[in-house]
Amino acid sequence: MDAYNYIKEAIIHGKFEPGMRLAEETLAKELNLSRTPIREAIKQLEAEGLVVPLKRGVGVRNFTKEDIKEIYDLRSLLESYAAGQAAINRTEEDLIELQTANELYDKVIHDNSLRDLTSIQAIVHTNSRFHEAIVSSAKNKHLYFHISKVVVVPMVFRSFYWYTDFQLQQSLEVHKIIFEAIKNKEPERARIAMHEHIFQGRDNVLKHLDDIKISHLFKEEAK
Amino acid sequence: MDAYNYIKEAIIHGKFEPGMRLAEETLAKELNLSRTPIREAIKQLEAEGLVVPLKRGVGVRNFTKEDIKEIYDLRSLLESYAAGQAAINRTEEDLIELQTANELYDKVIHDNSLRDLTSIQAIVHTNSRFHEAIVSSAKNKHLYFHISKVVVVPMVFRSFYWYTDFQLQQSLEVHKIIFEAIKNKEPERARIAMHEHIFQGRDNVLKHLDDIKISHLFKEEAK
């Protein structure tokens, strides 16, 4: 794997915790590279806002509760718009991928009755696939580009989130409503459903921000 | 100036034309630096989508008509939301900056009756200040971050756009409506006015995409 994706994944999966300094030499050894390509990967992550400059070098960005709120507001704006546009612009191929992704999501949720880390990751992954299919159906590459950057931050938290059966069932239901709306070309219904859906996710994350499982990811206002 | 801003400005002002290869050695000499910091600046611009990778190295991104349409759709979504949020969250200080920016915009338009390049740049600059003040008043740092990236692309084109007196007058009127809506805390009015305003700008740019003045910036589907 290249340096960029290695570091990004490590941040998302919590291997590199918020606030942690990213030492170039260490990363270079871990990846059997020199410092040069490491520095370039870091510059990209900096441009995306996942890492922040320190006095010298960079550290993993520390997202506050306020950040999470703002990001979910932004994400709901972008993705609900995407859902609306998908209902207008989706092709038949899009519909097939949407259907497939949703069936997979359904299957993964019901096949993994015990909620261990691997299950959670599978659920998060198939959920992402459905959302990505929607954004892709909207037929706006720039929208896609920006959503993919916005979505990363919630990922950092969701990877450690313990969903309840009820939440997953509810999420699945809404997915089906969104799918139907896109299939039947009802942009307004798709948009509203997606908006509700993401705000539901936002509420879940915010309610559990103090949970033991993710508390290590969340350090309020470290200076 | 640092390498990042130097290259960015050069792209916006058309010194580096779309499709043009960015040779590291050349840039390094221009800025009296070694290749290392140049490469890092380029990586950042790549993450923002202003330059694209070639088989080897990078080139200035070539935006198509389709890109412009998509970007204006995205921008109108984001900025109209920002205007709405500004009408809710603006402080008294925000209001002062908003007022100042708008008065300056008015002044610059009327003081520069002959529309030479310097005047256009002054107009674009004061217009940006007003828009930035709105986004800032929305009190969402992540929204601000993404808008600032989205806005850059239209900048590439607007720097070379010859506005008519009518268009400027109209633009000024809408600015005043938006300002009033934000002042009076009318989010819906602010949102709609901003949406119209940006779609007006979009139409202006699209209508004139084939003009001689900007044709060198616009090369359809170069592969």
Added chain:
DNA sequence: ATTTATTTCTTTGTATACAATAAGTCAATA
């Protein structure tokens, strides 16, 4: 004369080297 093959040359990608600066350590003084 045009196309293909081979060689040369330029430019990138990665590694290493060196200098500058922040951070860490230890000792001395209050």
Added chain:
DNA sequence: TATTGACTTATTGTATACAAAGAAATAAAT
């Protein structure tokens, strides 16, 4: 014991070096 100050160490930021991969140019062949 706490705090300040000088010294040492570690890590960054920039420059340079070298090897590999395209691009350009020249030569050969049909």
